[in-house]
Amino acid sequence: MIHRLTALFDRRPETAEDWLARMGRSGVSAREQARFMDWLEADPANLERYERAKARSAALEPLRGAFQADLAAIRWRRQRPALSRRLVLSGGLVAAAAVAGVLMWPMMPAQGRLYESAPGQISDVMLDDGSRVTLDAGSAIRVSMDDKVRRVRLERGAAYFDVAHDAAHPFQVGLMDRNVIVTGTRFVTTLKTDTAEVALLEGRVVLSVHDVKTGRALSDGVAMTPGDQAHYRRGAPVVRQARDDLEIATAWRKRRLIFRDAPISEVIAAASRYSDRPLTLADPRLAAVRVTAVLPLEGEGSLVSRIDALLPVTVEQTADGRTLVRGE
Amino acid sequence: MRPAGGEAARQAEAFAVLRRDIVSYLQRKGQTTGDAEDAVQEAFVRFHRAGHDLMSPDARPLLFVIARNIQNDRWKAAAREARRLVAEDVATLDAGPRAIASDDRSADDRLIGRENLAAAAAVIRALPPRTRDAFLMHRFENQTYRQIAGKLGVSVSMIEKYIAEALRQLKISAED
Numbered sequence: 001m002i003h004r005l006t007a008l009f010d011r012r013p014e015t016a017e018d019w020l021a022r023m024g025r026s027g028v029s030a031r032e033q034a035r036f037m038d039w040l041e042a043d044p045a046n047l048e049r050y051e052r053a054k055a056r057s058a059a060l061e062p063l064r065g066a067f068q069a070d071l072a073a074i075r076w077r078r079q080r081p082a083l084s085r086r087l088v089l090s091g092g093l094v095a096a097a098a099v100a101g102v103l104m105w106p107m108m109p110a111q112g113r114l115y116e117s118a119p120g121q122i123s124d125v126m127l128d129d130g131s132r133v134t135l136d137a138g139s140a141i142r143v144s145m146d147d148k149v150r151r152v153r154l155e156r157g158a159a160y161f162d163v164a165h166d167a168a169h170p171f172q173v174g175l176m177d178r179n180v181i182v183t184g185t186r187f188v189t190t191l192k193t194d195t196a197e198v199a200l201l202e203g204r205v206v207l208s209v210h211d212v213k214t215g216r217a218l219s220d221g222v223a224m225t226p227g228d229q230a231h232y233r234r235g236a237p238v239v240r241q242a243r244d245d246l247e248i249a250t251a252w253r254k255r256r257l258i259f260r261d262a263p264i265s266e267v268i269a270a271a272s273r274y275s276d277r278p279l280t281l282a283d284p285r286l287a288a289v290r291v292t293a294v295l296p297l298e299g300e301g302s303l304v305s306r307i308d309a310l311l312p313v314t315v316e317q318t319a320d321g322r323t324l325v326r327g328e
Numbered sequence: 329m330r331p332a333g334g335e336a337a338r339q340a341e342a343f344a345v346l347r348r349d350i351v352s353y354l355q356r357k358g359q360t361t362g363d364a365e366d367a368v369q370e371a372f373v374r375f376h377r378a379g380h381d382l383m384s385p386d387a388r389p390l391l392f393v394i395a396r397n398i399q400n401d402r403w404k405a406a407a408r409e410a411r412r413l414v415a416e417d418v419a420t421l422d423a424g425p426r427a428i429a430s431d432d433r434s435a436d437d438r439l440i441g442r443e444n445l446a447a448a449a450a451v452i453r454a455l456p457p458r459t460r461d462a463f464l465m466h467r468f469e470n471q472t473y474r475q476i477a478g479k480l481g482v483s484v485s486m487i488e489k490y491i492a493e494a495l496r497q498l499k500i501s502a503e504d
Contacts, residue, residue: 013492017499019386021492025484026472028385037389047393050386051378056448056498057467058379063449064468070453071468074461269336282376284347287340324376 013039016049020057058320112144112151120274122255122297130164131171134253137273149212158190160253170212177234181206181217188250197231199246200224207238257295264289264311268325271295275303275323283326286313342382350395359399367402371395444502451501455494462487463494
């Protein structure tokens with residue numbers, strides 16, 4: 001009975017388009033996959049029908065830019081009521097914070113100047129205080145300097161900082177729910193899906209949940225020394241470890257990727273972030289082949305042609321603009 | 329380099345699991361280990377050429393069916409070869425191996441011309457508002473059905489129906 005009821009509400013897909021929409025769900029049960037396979041096998045032409053439907057959707061890719069305005073309109077229509085609610089709420093927070101005498105900078109709505117790098121593009125930024133920032137591909141920072149503190153917030157991606165020394169004006173990088181507090185040093189901050197990383201190349205920093213203005217920031221924080229890498233999740237303790245390969249792990253700031261005895265699949269995945277065409281690993285054997293390589297991100301020819309020349313792989317361009325990578 | 333390591337590791341693991349399962353599936357159907365591994369290798373190549381994604385929920389069923397088609401075609405080719413050697417029966421050659429849908433999609437199938445793209449854009453803009461918004465958020469912002477459902481205030485299965493309807497309209501316009 002229950003089965004019949006769910007069947008009524010969630011009718012079984014019948015056409016290639018129905019199945020493509022079903023497979024677009026983020027979680028598809030094994031039973032559902034088996035049903036899809038039954039459908040594919042029911043008629044030898046179904047595989048082709050399904051692939052045609054998928055290719056038609058893939059072929060819309062050049063329209064991405066054309067629909068940006070429509071998507072912005074969708075966001076705008078949805079956000080208007082939500083935005084006013086949020087402003088009222090944060091107004092309340094500021095009032096509460098003022099009473100308690102605590103500044104809650106990282107929690108406040110985003111302010112300051114936004115610097116962004118395009119996908120695939122590493123960019124250099126010189127800040128007003130003379131500090132230099134290298135933004136990894138597809139990254140963004142927000143900078144606000146007042147008369148006491150130089151504040152930067154990493155909004156996404158990764159950024160390398162070479163901070164101009166100025167003991168009177170601490171430099172602070174907000175990263176998830178913590179701040180990296182420094183006076184003059186070189187370090188790299190990275191945001192991933194659910195973790196944040198700080199790699200210290202030179203100097204000294206303190207990692208703290210408090211803002212530098214509170215006074216508790218330095219005493220309650222975790223101090224890092226050069227060669228340290230710290231990572232943490234929101235609300236969880238900081239894990240700190242000494243590493244001898246930080247220069248290698250942060251080599252993107254020098255426009256190259258360095259790999260020591262890494263699987264080719266990892267090299268391709270990392271390089272893919274810097275390629276204007278997505279790189280697809282089309283050969284399971286590549287996960288087992290390990291290489292040591294220095295891959296320049298800029299220079300003569302395309303990144304793909306450099307990969308082709310440098311690594312034991314064959315690269316094939318498909319008609320729809322993807323790049324397939326296979327073993328030689 | 330660690331930044332992309334997690335994704336690469338997940339992909340490599342998905343590869344390994346699928347490969348193992350399909351090889352044993354073909355072996356159960358009577359293929360020798362070497363032939364099965366060969367067929368799986370070819371299946372992976374065709375799978376990627378056709379534009380599929382290994383991390384997508386449809387990867388497993390598609391790879392099974394593609395690998396099985398390759399195996400069937402090889403058997404047919406072997407049987408035909410055997411017959412030809414016995415009887416020189418040229419007539420059966422005309423039938424040829426059955427086409428495998430995922431093999432070498434012609435470039436014209438994929439590359440939609442400028443006019444067709446404009447037509448597709450017009451079809452999308454002419455969809456009912458919710459269907460259009462759901463399709464745009466799914467296709468161009470990679471939002472999950474659940475995220476879109478939350479934003480449009482409807483159920484996840486309703487979003488799936490919107491997406492199917494948009495795909496159907498695109499198909500109709502492409503076939504005109």
